[in-house]
Structure formats: structure tokens, C-alpha cells
Amino acid sequence: xxxxxxxxxxxxxxxxxxxxxxxxxxxxxxxxxxxxxxxxxxxxxxxxxxxxxxxxxxxxxxxxxxxxxxxxxxxxxxxxxxxxxxxxxxxxxxxxxxxxxxxxxxxxxxxxxxxxxxxxxxxxxxxxxxxxxxxxxxxxxxxxxxxxxxxxxxxxxxxxxxxxxxxxxxxxxxxxxxxxxxxxxxxxxxxxxxxxxxxxxxxxxxxxxxxxxxxxxxxxxxxxxxxxxxxxxxxxxxxxxxxxxxxxxxxxxxxxxxxxxxxxxxxxxxxxxxxxxxxxxxxxxxxxxxxxxxxxxxxxxxxxxxxxxxxxxxxxxxxxxxxxxxxxxxxxxxxxxxxxxxxxxxxxxxxxxxxxxxxxxxxxxxxxxxxxxxxxxxxxxxxxxxxxxxx
Amino acid sequence: xxxxxxxxxxxxxxxxxxxxxxxxxxxxxxxxxxxxxxxxxxxxxxxxxxxxxxxxxxxxxxxxxxxxxxxxxxxxxxxxxxxxxxxxxxxxxxxxxxxxxxxxxxxxxxxxxxxxxxxxxxxxxxxxxxxxxxxxxxxxxxxxxxxxxxxxxxxxxxxxxxxxxxxxxxxxxxxxxxxxxxxxxxxxxxxxxxxxxxxxxxxxxxxxxxxxxxxxxxxxxxxx
Numbered sequence: 001x002x003x004x005x006x007x008x009x010x011x012x013x014x015x016x017x018x019x020x021x022x023x024x025x026x027x028x029x030x031x032x033x034x035x036x037x038x039x040x041x042x043x044x045x046x047x048x049x050x051x052x053x054x055x056x057x058x059x060x061x062x063x064x065x066x067x068x069x070x071x072x073x074x075x076x077x078x079x080x081x082x083x084x085x086x087x088x089x090x091x092x093x094x095x096x097x098x099x100x101x102x103x104x105x106x107x108x109x110x111x112x113x114x115x116x117x118x119x120x121x122x123x124x125x126x127x128x129x130x131x132x133x134x135x136x137x138x139x140x141x142x143x144x145x146x147x148x149x150x151x152x153x154x155x156x157x158x159x160x161x162x163x164x165x166x167x168x169x170x171x172x173x174x175x176x177x178x179x180x181x182x183x184x185x186x187x188x189x190x191x192x193x194x195x196x197x198x199x200x201x202x203x204x205x206x207x208x209x210x211x212x213x214x215x216x217x218x219x220x221x222x223x224x225x226x227x228x229x230x231x232x233x234x235x236x237x238x239x240x241x242x243x244x245x246x247x248x249x250x251x252x253x254x255x256x257x258x259x260x261x262x263x264x265x266x267x268x269x270x271x272x273x274x275x276x277x278x279x280x281x282x283x284x285x286x287x288x289x290x291x292x293x294x295x296x297x298x299x300x301x302x303x304x305x306x307x308x309x310x311x312x313x314x315x316x317x318x319x320x321x322x323x324x325x326x327x328x329x330x331x332x333x334x335x336x337x338x339x340x341x342x343x344x345x346x347x348x349x350x351x352x353x354x355x356x357x358x359x360x361x362x363x364x365x366x367x368x369x370x371x372x373x374x375x376x377x378x379x380x381x382x383x384x385x386x387x388x389x390x391x
Numbered sequence: 392x393x394x395x396x397x398x399x400x401x402x403x404x405x406x407x408x409x410x411x412x413x414x415x416x417x418x419x420x421x422x423x424x425x426x427x428x429x430x431x432x433x434x435x436x437x438x439x440x441x442x443x444x445x446x447x448x449x450x451x452x453x454x455x456x457x458x459x460x461x462x463x464x465x466x467x468x469x470x471x472x473x474x475x476x477x478x479x480x481x482x483x484x485x486x487x488x489x490x491x492x493x494x495x496x497x498x499x500x501x502x503x504x505x506x507x508x509x510x511x512x513x514x515x516x517x518x519x520x521x522x523x524x525x526x527x528x529x530x531x532x533x534x535x536x537x538x539x540x541x542x543x544x545x546x547x548x549x550x551x552x553x554x555x556x557x558x559x560x561x562x563x564x565x566x567x568x569x570x571x572x573x574x575x576x577x578x579x580x581x582x583x584x585x586x587x588x589x590x591x592x593x594x595x596x597x598x599x600x601x602x603x604x605x606x607x608x609x610x611x612x613x614x615x
Binding site for chain 1: 498
């Protein structure tokens with residue numbers, strides 16, 4: 001390793017201080033932006049993966065006039081008789097529009113004795129005593145709901161307006177912070193009877209029925225059987241839900257992709273600008289070095305060290321800043337692009353999902369290209385006669 | 392021994408602005424000889440120097456230095472040849488203005504990754520020889536013309552070359568500094584180096600230690 005050559009390359013960066021600083025600044029900013037996008041994207045994928053794992057295997061809904069309507073609870077017995085169906089859980093849920101704040105809450109009814117149902121919430125709700133809800137006629141709210149209620153001066157209690165216009169006062173037992181806030185931030189959990197009362201629903205009906213299947217391979221076959229058994233039903237499998245979640249994610253990630261393309265395009269424009277030529281001062285310097293006995297590869301090595309130092313420092317700083325921005329600061333502004341600007345937008349923490357493969361891809365898409373952009377014009381000049389370059 | 396055999400140099404060949412800088416030059420310069428090339432601007436002196444230094448190649452003919460056909464060498468070999476054999480003092484010095492004197496002087500040694508202690512010793516020697524020790528860390532832009540020229544000479548000598556080539560070395564100097572330069576050349580001549588100086592400065596024409604004055608005109612040697 002020729003430390004004189006490395007020293008010369010580094011001193012060249014300092015000699016062209018303003019230019020070097022500007023290049024590092026632009027390069028770092030682009031790497032920061034590109035890696036932030038990738039980190040957020042990976043993080044949200046991870047969040048989505050956790051959510052998908054907790055989805056019901058089969059959801060049975062009733063359709064009437066092409067619309068989703070409540071389903072008779074009596075159908076559970078018939079569903080349980082199907083081979084392979086391990087459990088059938090009636091769900092009561094719906095949306096409550098809070099006019100004052102202009103937001104929708106998702107209200108979900110739960111049964112204290114229904115262990116399976118509680119299990120489905122285990123992934124998203126932690127440290128909650130469901131039995132307490134029954135005793136006190138109270139509810140558990142997501143962080144987003146809690147925030148909106150507080151903003152509207154509801155401290156520990158909320159008055160729901162029932163379909164007949166009467167008020168139903170329900171206490172807030174606690175607030176849950178879930179691991180998958182992307183999905184559960186607007187949720188209110190309360191006893192089923194309370195939900196039925198607030199929505200004015202018939203006690204013999206539920207919103208839908210979720211099934212647990214012993215062998216996941218049998219899900220499509222059982223879904224077909226249900227459709228035959230209840231022609232007026234809509235049978236949603238977990239793979240259907242996965243597709244629909246994925247579609248939402250893909251739509252959002254499309255925006256990220258657009259941002260990524262713009263950043264990458266800017267990077268390549270800068271690279272093209274670099275590759276299209278050297279300043280007269282840089283050309284003259286190469287001519288002098290050649291006249292003093294530097295070989296073409298000596299000149300190129302010096303230029304390589306210069307470009308590598310600039311690009312590697314920029315890459316490291318850009319990635320470190322992106323890590324700090326995404327995982328410590330929780331990607332302000334950029335995260336909003338993905339999760340939207342709803343007042344009830346999830347306040348979830350981006351889970352740490354570090355994908356080395358993506359990082360390597362970013363490394364090999366930027367650093368070698370930048371180095372080539374420096375080396376190629378230098379090579380063109382260094383290949384000329386020294387006399388010609390200096391003239 | 393430097394041999395120029397039937398050298399012709401044409402710039403911008405086959406273009407509208409084609410220009411013949413040298414026409415059929417034949418010249419021999421012995422080792423240890425001090426030769427002055429004289430002639431008006433555009434006579435071909437600088438072109439001949441750059442061919443001898445292997446900075447460019449002749450259009451026709453051959454340049455031979457110590458039995459090596461330098462004009463036929465590939466680019467990397469001519470670079471090695473220059474580094475090991477040639478010390479070139481350019482008319483405008485061609486120093487890198489943003490580097491210090493020390494950094495400029497060591498430039499020709501960098502590709503060979505020299506021993507740092509020996510290199511520092513050699514640089515100090517040269518700085519002392521040319522009386523610019525105090526300017527070691529000064530940036531070139533902060534040096535006077537004479538000081539810059541001394542740095543350029545020190546740089547030309549750092550690899551201890553056998554051949555020293557100077558192109559119009561006194562063109563930017565006053566008489567006092569020109570005389571100082573002549574003293575330096577005299578000392579280098581005493582060290583048995585081959586020296587070729589292209590100049591139209593009359594100060595060089597009647598020096599007793601100059602072996603030959605070669606006059607050039609329109610790319611040809613008039614008399615030697």
C-alpha cells in the first residue's frame with residue numbers, strides 16, 4: 001500500500017475543499033434519502049408481516065343486496081359441523097363516527113369467556129384484563145383514540161350516541177399500546193353487549209364469524225364448502241386478506257418507489273455531470289503528474305482513493321443518519337407519506353428491520369458508479385500525451 | 392547519449408490547422424554535455440525538448456536515449472523512463488499551486504513509494520542547496536518567482552536524474568535571479584549531468600561551461 005499516494009489523494013480532497021465538501025454533502029443527502037426510504041419500507045413490511053400473522057384463517061360474512069350485512073349467530077353450529085373447522089367465533093364490530101373530531105373509531109366487541117377471541121387480540125394487545133371490562137362496563141382504547149378523546153375534553157369517559165339518540169356513557173378502563181399499531185390504533189375494545197347496544201344490533205346477529213382451521217392446507221376447500229352451505233355468504237380466507245393488505249402496502253410503497261427513483265435519478269445526474277469532464281485545473285494537474293513520471297495507473301489509483309474516500313464517507317454518514325432518522329426519530333414526514341395524514345393515523349414505532357441485502361444493493365449501486373464517474377474522465381485525460389494535456 | 396534520428400513532428404495532422412513543428416531533425420547529445428538550444432519563439436525548441444523527455448512522440452523518426460528507443464515505448468514505460476532519467480524544468484514551472492514546496496518536490500517520487508526518512512533527507516538536501524529551507528512548508532502561491540523556480544529545480548532533481556531539461560528557465564526571472572540560475576546549472580554540470588536548455592536569453596550563449604549552442608529556426612537546426 002503506497003501511503004504517499006493515499007496521502008496525496010486525501011490532500012487533493014482538502015485542496016479542493018469546497019468542491020469536496022459539496023460533493024460529500026450531496027452524496028450523503030442522497031444516500032440518506034435512499035436508505036431512509038429503504039429502512040422505512042423494510043420496517044413497514046415487518047409491521048405488516050406481524051399483522052398478517054394475527055389475521056383469522058377464514059372470515060364468514062353475509063351479503064344482502066350486494067352489501068355486507070349482519071349474519072345470524074345460529075350459523076355457527078352448522079359451521080362447526082364442517083370437517084376441519086376447529087372453532088367458530090362470532091365477532092361484533094363496526095365503525096363509530098365521532099362527528100366532533102371527524103374521525104371513525106373501530107369498535108370491537110369481546111367476550112370474557114371467549115378464550116379464542118381473546119387469543120386473536122393477544123398479538124396486538126398486551127397487559128389488559130378483559131374480565132375487568134365486564135365488571136365495570138368499560139372499554140379499552142387504542143392510543144390514537146385516546147389522543148382524540150383527550151383533545152375533545154373526554155377524560156376517562158366517553159358518551160356514545162345510540163341509534164335511538166340516547167347517550168351511553170362508557171368508562172375508559174385503559175389504553176393499549178400495541179406492537180402492530182398500524183392496524184390497531186383506532187380500535188376500541190368493549191364487551192359485546194355494549195357494542196350491540198351502541199350499534200342497535202339484534203342479539204341473534206353478529207358482524208361476522210371467524211373460523212380456525214386445524215390444517216391450513218384445507219382452508220380453500222373449507223371456504224368452498226361454506227359457500228355451498230350458505231350461498232348468501234362471503235367467505236374471506238387469510239390469503240385474500242393478505243392480498244388486500246399487500247395491495248394497500250404496494251400502493252404506498254409505489255409512492256416510496258417514486259421518491260426512490262427521483263433520488264436515484266438525481267444521483268445519476270450528478271454522476272453524469274462528473275463523468276462528462278474534468279475542470280481545466282484538474283486536467284493540468286494530471287498533465288503535470290504524467291510529465292513527472294506518473295503512470296496512467298498511478299494517476300488512476302490516486303483518483304480511485306479520492307473517489308472511494310468521498311463515496312465511502314458519504315455512504316457511511318448517509319446510512320448512519322438514516323438509521324438515526326428512521327429508528328430514533330421515527331422518520332418524521334417520511335413516515336407520514338406511508339401511513340397518511342388521518343387524524344387517527346397510527347402512532348406506531350417503526351420496528352427495527354435491518355436488511356443487509358438492501359444495504360449491499362445500495363452500496364453497489366452508488367459507490368462503484370461514483371468511482372467510475374471519477375475514474376473514466378481521469379483515464380481519458382491520463383491516456384493523452386502529458387505535453388498535450390499541459391498545453 | 393541522446394540521439395534524435397530524422398525527427399519530424401506534425402501537430403493536428405491531416406486537419407486544417409496542421410502545423411509542422413520539427414522537420415527532419417538529426418542530433419546527438421553526449422552524456423554530461425550541456426547543450427543550449429537557441430531560437431525565436433515557434434522555432435521548435437520546446438517541441439524538441441518534449442520529444443527528448445518522452446512527453447510526446449515524433450510523427451516520423453526515432454528518439455533513442457542510452458540505446459533505448461523511447462519514442463517506441465508504450466505510455467507506462469515512457470512514464471517510468473521520465474521518472475528515472477529526466478528532470479524537467481518547465482517554462483512556467485508547472486508547480487501545483489495549492490501544495491507546499493515539500494509536497495511539490497516529492498511528487499515525482501510518490502509512485503515508487505519511497506522510504507520516508509531517506510526522502511525527507513533528500514528533500515532537505517535540495518532545499519539547502521537552493522537556499523529555500525525556510526520555504527519547505529510554504530504554499531507555492533506564497534512564493535516569489537525565483538523561489539518557485541528553485542522549487543521546480545529541486546523537484547526536477549529529486550530522483551537524481553541523468554538528464555536535466557530546462558525550457559526557457561529564465562523567461563520569467565530578472566537578471567539577478569537568471570544569474571543565480573546559471574550558477575545552479577554550472578553546479579549541475581559539474582555533477583556530470585546531461586543538460587539541455589532551450590532559451591533565447593543571450594546570457595546563456597557565451598558561458599564557458601556550455602558545450603554547444605544549437606540554433607533552431609522554423610523547426611530545423613541551422614547550426615550546431
